[in-house]
Amino acid sequence: MAQCLAELDGVFLALADPTRRAVIHRLGRGPASVGDLAGEATMTLPSFMKHLRVLESNGLIHTAKSGRVRTCRLNQERFAVVEDWLARQRRLWDERTDRLEQFATNPEKENTE
Incomplete structure (x- = not known):
């Protein structure tokens, strides 16, 4: 779990900058x-390269050199870390709002869950 959170932190750190986005x-x-x-x-260019290094070190892009040209490609699989986290957050908030709705529509009914 800690490694997953560290990976998520790295992805969000990389995406926090408008140049990297x-x-x-x-x-x-x-x-x-x-x-x-x-x-x-x-x-x-040296400043821009720092941004690319952040993106690459956090797994969001891959770079490959062919001759004198370095090409960057998006690593779409890496975004699964964010998608998984967002899905967990969505489920958590859906459960909370469902409980709130149940409480608001049936305040005298005791929740047995």
Whole structure:
């Protein structure tokens, strides 16, 4: 469980920055070279590379070098960590709102669950 939470923390940390979210959004349309991605950013290449390293170290993207070109690809499977967490949160809140609705519509009825 602790490893799963650490992975989730890393993914959310990576997604917390607007530059990194823009990279994820762009890679959602397909692979792109670092040069193409950096051209869309308003910062120096070394600063942009730090963002790519955060995304890659948290498993959100993969990079591969072919000759002088480094290409980035989205790792869609990594988003399963977030999807699983969101599904658990949704179930938790659905259960809570169901109990609240039951209490609000039947306040004198004792909950036996």
